[in-house]
Amino acid sequence: MHPLLKEIRHNPLLWLLVFVPALFAAHKLKPEAHTLHFVLSVLAIVPLAALLSHATESVAAKTGDTVGGVLNATLGNLTELVIALTALRAGEYTLVKASLAGAIVTNTLFMLGASFLLGGLKYHVQEYNKGNARLQASLLFLATIAILIPSAVSHADSAAGSVFTEKLSVGLSVLLIGAYALSLLFSLKTHREFFGSADHAEAGEAPWPLGLALATLAGVTVLVALVSEVFVESVQHAAVTFGMTPAFVGFIVVALVGGAAEMASAFSGARKNRLDLSVSIALGSAAQIALFVAPVLVLLSYVMGPTPMNLQFWPGAVVMMLIATMTATLVTNSGRSSWFVGVLVLMVYLIFAMTLYLLPPRI
Amino acid sequence: MHPLLKEIRHNPLLWLLVFVPALFAAHKLKPEAHTLHFVLSVLAIVPLAALLSHATESVAAKTGDTVGGVLNATLGNLTELVIALTALRAGEYTLVKASLAGAIVTNTLFMLGASFLLGGLKYHVQEYNKGNARLQASLLFLATIAILIPSAVSHADSAAGSVFTEKLSVGLSVLLIGAYALSLLFSLKTHREFFGSADHAEAGEAPWPLGLALATLAGVTVLVALVSEVFVESVQHAAVTFGMTPAFVGFIVVALVGGAAEMASAFSGARKNRLDLSVSIALGSAAQIALFVAPVLVLLSYVMGPTPMNLQFWPGAVVMMLIATMTATLVTNSGRSSWFVGVLVLMVYLIFAMTLYLLPPRI
């Protein structure tokens, strides 16, 4: 277990692991302290997500480029997937959808914008490989269309309309997963020369041995699942306590918590003038949630959820995803960035966050 | 008649001509066999469209570059125009509009996407002239705005609203035809050097003599008109028989049937690494329907239709046209293509087709 302890000593984020047992203790001893549970579970998820992310990368590094790329591409958002699965099993479909849409928007706007800003404050102009940004932005565009079409076409809440939305959602989910699989074939196999080094692992960070990595992957996934259960339970109560709308919590808070580990890597890449890395993490992660995590959840809802979940999102969330995709397409078009590009992207995110924060409940 | 026979022997598509007399016989002998009529008329339209297309190109080739360009640009979608006119005279405005929107979307997404995919499976990366793609995409964008505005501005179904929509549709139609005429002046006359060889005729395909071409043009147009009449009559019955929604038939089936001949040319161009040709056929044809065929039908409805037809489309169709235009703009932005670009564009088309297929009738 030496490398794991070394990692914990090196990475200050991992000191937060102490909140994992603290959460379980608090849940046992004070079962009604929902706000405390919420705060502790947020603090506990962050280091677990960082461990999951490192373990996935270590497995990926050991299994060769292509298999590793596929692993990274499917397990890279394992935290988001586990949180969403927990909410799915509890039948909290509004929270599932808000956290999915929020993760897409937060990765596309906040992670990308803050990377541009942090990089731009240090370097006058930064350049990055447009190829990858364009592929991920196109995939996001495709997913947004798939999510937009059911709402655009059917306004009816009739019985016929709901059967239609359900069937369509399954069909769209299969299409999206297919498109995602083909995009991996494209970027990892047939046209890999267009996609620069997208290795997430930092230089100097040695990958763990395979056994340790696999054990961590399994063990931490279980921990994330347990923590998520408390998190999903407490999140609505906490929202009331903090005076936040449920939309804001699902969209902004959950997304920031679930993506904390990736953000740390993206921002550190930007400060080291490796903007390729930052863009690839931010847009790649958003595309993965839109084309892999979301449709997988729709399909799993038939097995694990109380009722089937569809792909029809709240119209405001659809508009936000559409705008986020357009913003990413526009700003990554030139392959260059400076601080003001970051400001622009962050402003769009701020507009969304402010709107959701002020939104009266039940509208 | 020698070149015509030679053409028929060479081009396997033209063997389908045997279905033209078969259709007329079936219509006479079994007037109630609507599904049979539908199948036969689909099979009969495909070779007639191919003949019309070849005849138009032959006339164009004989009349010099500019006149020929104008001819190609106005008669290139004669099949779609005749089918739509038949439906117009029958007062089937929903079918007219669905087939127009469907032809725009099918040409922009299916024809373009399949060309990219077919070309990309043979060549690693293909390049093409961006100038033409950009012009056609801009024209499509303009037409989409013209079609979007009446719906965006007026939600009222009041009497005042309907007079407004009618007047506005005539005005917009005149504007669109004007813009189309100016685009021809631009691409054929003042700035022709930016638009590479957009000759549709395949190398090795000798144009017919002018007399034969003109006779074919006239004769086949009459045949298409007669076949269309049976087609329009039978299409609703057939939809019920095959379990397809009317929206799916108008949008997808009619569009694929009407454009079969052009698709053959576009796909063959892509396989020969002449992607300029494919892009120009696909987007040029879509722009022509949006800026020429559709407004001409609106104006003709005052002469030939039972009541005036307006430019206000079903909101779902407007959204699909808008997304198709945006997709074309995004993917042709770089002037390069590989197989995955084709997959992406086809996926958008598949999303639309699946949605229309599942859509419950009367929503």
Next chain:
Amino acid sequence: MHPLLKEIRHNPLLWLLVFVPALFAAHKLKPEAHTLHFVLSVLAIVPLAALLSHATESVAAKTGDTVGGVLNATLGNLTELVIALTALRAGEYTLVKASLAGAIVTNTLFMLGASFLLGGLKYHVQEYNKGNARLQASLLFLATIAILIPSAVSHADSAAGSVFTEKLSVGLSVLLIGAYALSLLFSLKTHREFFGSADHAEAGEAPWPLGLALATLAGVTVLVALVSEVFVESVQHAAVTFGMTPAFVGFIVVALVGGAAEMASAFSGARKNRLDLSVSIALGSAAQIALFVAPVLVLLSYVMGPTPMNLQFWPGAVVMMLIATMTATLVTNSGRSSWFVGVLVLMVYLIFAMTLYLLPPRI
């Protein structure tokens, strides 16, 4: 006062100054002649706007590049600001919003399109600096999102909805002004080398002495305020007389009147093959209204208006602003222009103008 008189003799536009006293006389002598007031106030505003614009530039030229840039960026649309303030004090919020949206759309489409067309009729192809166009288009995009979000998210006209819209509008206004200030820091200070000479003053036009410029600025602002009062009073009556809808008057007529002086500069730049100047005036002015004038008016409505004004626009106006922004982004993407690009952009404007002209009142 010599340079002022010289300017008046040189610039035929300024002969219209004679309509300023004419208007005040007419208002005194014939207080009921609303149509006359309207016509005279339109004719009087045009030369006053030209004077204001020249005075601002003279002050800017004397105060050095950065201070001058900020001055130009804040006072460049002083005419629009004063007209809107007058309408604001009168509580005519529909007119205020229509004139703001109209000024954004008119500058983005009419001023830009006519510049491209006028330049393109003289020069085969014109090139310009993309950097500035991209910055202004991005700012416009941001402002359009800020204006779109309140409508997209809240459909309720409930009391909770209106409190939400009010709070959100104040927050968005502060964000927009902040983004605008940062864009000045970016373009005037940290990355000024990317933005070519954007000096509006024509070569050969000597700036006025500072004292004269400041006196003109103060005096003419008062005159514009007085004329605007008559204009706002008479505009609704005039609309009825001329058979124009209020939407058309606010959106098209007011915007063309308020922007006449800037249009003269933009068009003259295009004819001299200085398209950088034209693009920078057109898009810069639109961005300034969207990110500075509009939010300042929202904030000022708390001090000067009868009730607070929000940022929620009529959905048709939001769609038009969004389309205008997308059009500007698309056509300035390449940094090249020819006459047909101008035609395309003007066609979009014509579609809007025709729609507003035909729109039945009270829809």
